[in-house]
Amino acid sequence: MKLYIAEKPSLGRAIAAALPQPQKNQKTHIELANGDVVSWCIGHILAQADPEDYDAELKKWRMENLPIVPEQWQLKPITRTRAQLTVLRKLVKQADEIIHAGDPDREGQLLVDEVIDYFKLSKTKKNNIKRLLISDLNLPAVKRALSSLKANSDFMPLSISALARSRADWLYGINLTRAYTLQGQKTGYHSVLSVGRVQTPLLGLVVRREQEIAAFVSKPYYQVQAHIALTSAEKVAFTAKWQPSENCLPYCDEEGRVLVKALAENVVQRIANQPALVSHIDSTEKQQAAPLPFNLSQLQISAAKQFSMNAKLVLDVCQALYEKHKLITYPRSDCRYLPKEQLKQAKGIINTLANSSLPCNKPAQGADTSLVSKAWNDKQITAHHAIIPTEKSPENSSLNTFEKNIYLLIVRQYLLQFYPAYIYQQTKVHLLIAGGQFLSQAKMEKQLGWQVLFPKSKKAKTVNNSNQKQHESEQEKTLPPLTKGQTLHCQQGELIAKQTSPPQSFTDASLLAAMTGISRYVSDPAIKKVLKETDGLGTDATRAGIIDLLFKRDFLQRQGKAITATEVGVALINALPEMATLPDMTAQWEATLTAISEKKANYLSFMQPLTAIVTEMVQGASQQSFSGLPQVAFKPKRRKKTFTKKVARKTG
Incomplete structure (x- = not known):
């Protein structure tokens, strides 16, 4: 029996639709007539274990217990998806062959890999796992992907990179949040001071910008x-x-x-x-x-400028266009290039757009498919490619205003590739x-x-x-x-x-641009050079979530289109050591994670220095002054526990 494990139900159903009929739909999987099965995760169904899972004594936050560094890392089931994990365990045991169908990115690779590893498969069975890469949920595209399966072992560096990121976030977030929260309590601030390898430098960017504006004297x-x-x-x-x-x-x-x-x-x-x-x-x-097609960050920046849409909203709209409407390819892409193989679908896509009733019909009619722009470059493709429209017609899709605007942005950027210079x-x-x-x-x-x-x-x-x-x-x-x-x-x-004019406060567009072009905010020439060749602060898939997280924690606020830091956000950055608030360190980590995925570095070369840095920062927490923090009422311990459980699943 072949078992296809998709990242989420929508992808599982798209795979099943391209496989032989008849089929029997179950709540947790789809059974094919030939005995094969398509099942799925529901996003992450495993999470990093909490400190108290390693040692009950670690449930209470004490400075003398820090840093917490697991000797043997553990995962545990997420309660709300435990039933799906039980079904997958049974199906994996029965399967003769497994096809990994996680999303085509670092996180998607790890998400299914960690489930498979959790079930402790035999070495032979694990080595025979195939990888199915799908970036377009429409039937023809899924069938093409099914005909070109790869060895899952080829993507192991990508999985190791994601694993290192997940554990790094746990080490950094758990230890530093506990250390600085405990130190803050000594000066009367009785609330959680969350610290993250991405969120804190991002908050630091905003705080320093507002400080520059406040200190600015026009000449x-x-x-x-x-x-x-x-x-x-x-x-x-x-x-x-x-x-x-x-x-x-x-x-x-x-x-x-x-x-x-x-x-x-x-x-x-x-x-x-x-x-x-x-x-x-x-x-x-x-x-x-012509400018290259969009990756997620560039699409979010463009949408913020033209439609004042925040990054989280753009990502949500893209997910709907991809999963619900099947009008665009995989949206969480960090790549702006296309494989040459995709040129075969170009005429079909453009004909579909030309025959639609949307405003893109005339530009599509004027496109010249004999032109091949610099976007088609196989050497620039990794696990995914740029976001482009699919061959599916938008005519019968009931798009809301947000969806229509984002779809047309993506379409226009694709059509540009078929126009002259x-x-x-x-x-x-x-x-x-x-x-x-x-x-x-x-x-x-x-x-x-x-x-x-x-x-x-x-x-x-x-x-x-x-x-x-x-x-x-x-x-x-x-x-x-x-x-x-x-x-x-x-x-x-x-x-x-x-x-002379003061610097402008950050907006959704400029904050995203700052994250992607973080080298502009780094003073060290050597680090600046490295960062120009990396993804920046965070990744395309996580940036919207990081920005949204800072708002939810009341570290950032909106004043019209301007994004500024709250009193708590400013006080936190002022209290932390400079090392934690600058993008240098976390951007270097991201560069090493990318190197791991490209087989240019290994897991230990990343984790060992990181552990030493976390240890040093925890020890230095007691020397920081938190006198500038506002006085707030003590929040229940339950809030701390909630943060502890979530921190390992959030970048930053």
């Missing part, structure tokens, strides 16, 4: 614009911006902005009615390929006026390409987000035909007074 700075005409008798044709020389640097800030008004006023006076020599012209044709001519004119350097820039679009799928007002933002304002100003400006050595006329100079 005036000055720019000079030269109004240029072709001759003294003609109207102004364009403007050019003054570029301060090295001699002006003592009067500028670190970003090169002039802080002394008299200096700028002097330039304005000097350039009035003066010749303007064209000293150099740079004119370059530039091409920009965006081509524009960028021109930079360097002028010499009264001994000063001035610069004027302009851009002329030559081929809109994939930009036709974006509203006109957003083109400048799409070209280069890091230089958004520059591109917006270039978009509005045109330059007359000019030649090097040509003498023009500066009619007048204009003084433009501006004020």
Whole structure:
């Protein structure tokens, strides 16, 4: 008997639908006519054991019992899913062959592996387990996956990586939460101070940003614009911006902005009615390929910007589009590339979209399937690929507003791959006026390409987000035909007074972007270099949950679109050692976990240093000052126990 073990019931039913009929549906599994069975977990049905499961004395929180480091790690059944675990035990014992059908990611690999290991299979039976990778729940895609089973042993590094993460979260969360909660109680704060390897550095980012805003003092700075005409008798044709020389640097800030008004006023006076020599012209044709399809984090960032949707809501909507409607591929992906094999389905997907009544029909009709973008790259594919639409038509799906918006975002990002490059001519004119350097820039679009799928007002933002304002100003400006050595006329100079702006509070979009681009917030050059090549703070599958967790624990709050820290959140970060509040350490851990999954590191190389760090931080907890924490009423021990049970199942 073959036994298929899916991660959840919806996946199990999708697998069964692609297998021979007739079938007998049971509450816990599906029996096939040939004797094979499809069953499932219900998410995690096993969890890390609690400290008191190792030793009853550990139920009471005492500093002298820390750190708690299990010699032999244990798992225990989750009460609400114990019945399903009992059924799986019986089926696994009866099975001649097992097919692992967990979700195609690190967590999905471990989820089913740990159930199989819990039943203590024979070595022979375990070595013969096959792996079924499904990222699209529609019948044709499931059938294709069933025809290309792999050896489950090939994915063991992925499982070990997830196991290391799970145990690391337990060690870090259990020990440090107990240590700092006990220390907080000594100063009158009688509530749980939860600490996590991801949640705490993320909270630290928000707290430090708000501290920067509070400490910010706005300063005036000055720019000079030269109004240029072709001759003294003609109207102004364009403007050019003054570029301060090295001699002006003592009067500028670190970003090169002039802080002394008299200096700028002097330039304005000097350039009035003066010749303007064209000293150099740079004119370059530039091409920009379509942005890659979405992974989960990039989709969440885009949805936050366009629809003000928080990360958790986007993930929930994606799960509905994947499991209920079967309109998108596996959503918890951290990859933005597609396997070349997927090109075979491209025409079918695009024809489906072109024949739909949704706003994506015309863009789909204009797509050119002969184009192959850089998104199709087998070398960039690991356990999963980018999130894209499936071949199923959306016509008969009753999508709510959220689902429709997210679906159309995913569709548009996929269709971009079948549009030509965006081509524009960028021109930079360097002028010499009264001994000063001035610069004027302009851009002329030559081929809109994939930009036709974006509203006109957003083109400048799409070209280069890091230089958004520059591109917006270039978009509005045109330059007359000019030649090097040509003498023009500066009619007048204009003084433009501006004020420096404080950093912006985090929003859903910028907080997610900070997690994915965490290297920007790291000062150590060596760590920064490493982090640029890793996934950032947390993973695509866990970031929404971490942000949501900080809100549930009242460490974060919303003020309009802004996300700020609460009084408790600020006090906690101020009380903790800096090491616990910075992203450096946890990001390094994530890099090592990725290395384990890629066979570039091993379990012990991660766990041994981690245990030493946790021990050191626990010992240092007694030296931390918690005087800044607000005084709150003591919460029942039951709340502590609840946290203890949950912490091992939450990243951070």
